Structures are given as C-alpha cells and as structure tokens.
Amino acid sequence: MDHGEATTTTEQAATASHLGPPLVELVDVNKHFGDLHVLRDINLTVRKGEVLVVIGPSGSGKSTLCRAINRLEPIDSGTIRIDGQPLPEEGRELARLRADVGMVFQSFNLFAHKTVLDNVTLGPRKVRRVGKAEAEKEALALLDRVGVKNQAHKVPAQLSGGQQQRVAIARSLAMHPKVMLFDEPTSALDPEMINEVLDAMVALAREGMTMVVVTHEMGFARKAADRVVFMSDGQIVEQATPEEFFTNPRSDRAKDFLSKILTH
Numbered sequence: 126m127d128h129g130e131a132t133t134t135t136e137q138a139a140t141a142s143h144l145g146p147p148l149v150e151l152v153d154v155n156k157h158f159g160d161l162h163v164l165r166d167i168n169l170t171v172r173k174g175e176v177l178v179v180i181g182p183s184g185s186g187k188s189t190l191c192r193a194i195n196r197l198e199p200i201d202s203g204t205i206r207i208d209g210q211p212l213p214e215e216g217r218e219l220a221r222l223r224a225d226v227g228m229v230f231q232s233f234n235l236f237a238h239k240t241v242l243d244n245v246t247l248g249p250r251k252v253r254r255v256g257k258a259e260a261e262k263e264a265l266a267l268l269d270r271v272g273v274k275n276q277a278h279k280v281p282a283q284l285s286g287g288q289q290q291r292v293a294i295a296r297s298l299a300m301h302p303k304v305m306l307f308d309e310p311t312s313a314l315d316p317e318m319i320n321e322v323l324d325a326m327v328a329l330a331r332e333g334m335t336m337v338v339v340t341h342e343m344g345f346a347r348k349a350a351d352r353v354v355f356m357s358d359g360q361i362v363e364q365a366t367p368e369e370f371f372t373n374p375r376s377d378r379a380k381d382f383l384s385k386i387l388t389h
Contacts, residue, residue: 144351145173147209148304148335149194154203156189163189164200165359171304171337176330178346178367179339181356182382187339190356191308194337195226208303224252227297227305231313233289235281235296241268242277245296253300260299267295271325287318291325304335311342343386347371355379 149171156164163186171177179187192198194205196212196219205212207226213219235244245264249255255263268274271291273284281289290310297305307326311319323345330336330349340346346353346367353370355362357378363370371387374380 143333144175147171148173148175148207149337150204150206151190151194152204152206154193154200154205156186156193156198156200163359164193167203167361169354169361171335173303173335174333175351176334176336176338176349177352177354178350179337179354179356180341180343180346180382181362185356186359187356188308191228191306191337191339194304194306195223195228197228220252224248224300225303227300227302229290229293229297229305229307229310231309233281233286233293235289235292237281240278240280241273241284241292244281244292245299248296248300264295264299267298268292270298270328271295272321285318286314287321290314290318290322294322294325294329298329304337305329307336307338307340309339309341311340341386343371355382357382 147170149169151167151169154164154167155162167190179190181187189198193200194207207222210222213222236247239247242261242264245267246257246260249260249263250257265274265277268277271294273288273291273295276284276288276292281292284292310326311322314322319342323342326336326338326345327349338345338350350367352364353367354364355370355374355376355378362376362378363374365375370379371383374383
C-alpha cells in the first residue's frame with residue numbers, strides 16, 4: 126500500500142504540469158438548509174484544464190457544492206470566484222457568468238417541444254447573439270462530437286435517455302463555457318446508457334475542458350480525473366490523485382466508503 130504514497134509527489138507534479146491558473150475558487154464557503162449545515166468551511170481551487178471528481182456518500186453536500194459554483198444555490202458565507210471574478214448576486218452579471226459555467230444535471234431539462242438542433246442553438250442565439258446559420262453549423266458539429274448528430278431534427282421524446290443527456294452536454298458546450306459542472310449526470314440513466322455518456326465526458330476531459338463532476342461512477346473517476354475530492358457531512362475530508370485515493374485512502378471515512386462501494 127505504501128507504493129501509493131511513494132508515487133504521490135511525482136504524480137501530482139505530472140498532473141499539475143498541464144494545468145493552468147486557478148479558474149474556480151471557493152474560500153471558506155458555508156451553506157445551511159435550516160438547521161442542516163450542508164457545506165462547512167469549504168476551501169477548494171479548480172485549475173484551468175483540470176478534471177475534478179467529487180465523490181462521497183449521499184447527503185454529503187456534493188450536489189450543493191456543484192450548484193453553489195454557478196449560484197443555483199446561494200451560499201451563507203464565504204467567497205466563490207470564477208476566473209478571478211466573485212460570483213455576482215443576481216441580474217445581468219449573474220446571467221453572463223452562468224453563460225461561462227456550463228451545467229449538466231441528472232435530468233436533461235431539454236425543451237420538449239423543440240428539436241434537438243433548436244435546443245442546442247437557443248442559448249447561443251438568445252444569450253450570445255449568434256446568427257442562426259452560424260449557431261446551427263456549430264450545433265451540428267457539437268452534436269457530432271457527442272455522437273448524436275443524426276438525431277438533430279428529432280424532439281427529445283424520440284431519443285433515449287443517454288442520447289438526451291449527450292444533447293444536454295452539447296447544449297452546454299454551445300455556450301463556450303470556461304468550466305463544465307456535472308451533477309450526477311448518469312444517475313437517471315438505464316445501466317446500458319451510462320457508458321455512452323461517460324465516454325462523451327472522457328473525450329471532453331481529454332480535450333482539456335475544465336470539469337467539476339459529482340458522480341458515483343468510480344471507473345470514470347479513475348480514468349478521467351486529475352484529482353478526486355472526497356466529501357462527507359458537508360466537509361472535504363481528503364483529496365488526492367485517483368491512483369492515490371483508490372489505492373491508499375488516508376481517512377477512515379474514505380476507507381469505509383470505498384470498502385462499501387468497491388466490493389459490489
């Protein structure tokens with residue numbers, strides 16, 4: 126087991142070498158839901174080009190953390206910065222920031238009455254003021270990238286869950302986000318559709334997209350993450366490279382969590 130420790134510094138140096146400056150910064154972030162303290166003094170930095178995977182038991186604060194980064198959940202105290210800018214409270218500045226932060230949820234949130242192509246072009250046309258022809262050309266390229274170009278003229282109900290989730294990824298990418306947030310993007314999918322979505326996400330990671338991914342998919346964490354963050358009871362308990370975390374977790378809580386999920 127100590128082999129994991131021996132490789133830590135070299136792995137981290139190798140990991141850090143392809144990463145850019147801080148892109149997402151959380152400083153002393155706290156959040157309560159009534160009496161429940163769901164985020165406790167969170168300090169976290171995500172660098173440009175980094176794939177950060179957040180794991181932990183249900184109710185540990187993972188999704189709240191993800192949603193706080195683009196202010197879908199307002200925080201009680203602390204600071205969150207995106208590319209050096211503090212999160213705006215509301216209004217146009219917040220809308221502009223949200224355009225820089227792509228978000229993919231458990232549910233696909235596609236417009237049911239619009240075609241796949243219309244779903245992907247809507248944001249660029251309305252928010253970025255891109256012309257129709259240019260928006261459609263880029264949308265088709267993005268749909269091709271995630272493997273659903275041939276579904277462009279269908280409506281979401283005609284697609285499988287896995288296809289709809291890949292359309293949701295293309296829709297986020299169409300806004301040219303600086304960072305992509307994924308909140309358990311495969312948890313609502315049938316098992317046979319999970320890999321097609323994860324494969325699209327792995328491809329994105331390899332292209333250098335900055336990603337924060339809340340997931341139960343440990344295979345994805347091992348394959349695509351630069352860093353794994355383990356949360357429990359609203360706190361970051363430990364963070365490490367995937368190799369180090371999965372072979373040599375330091376905290377008892379992480380060891381207990383891994384023993385439960387990796388034996389099944």
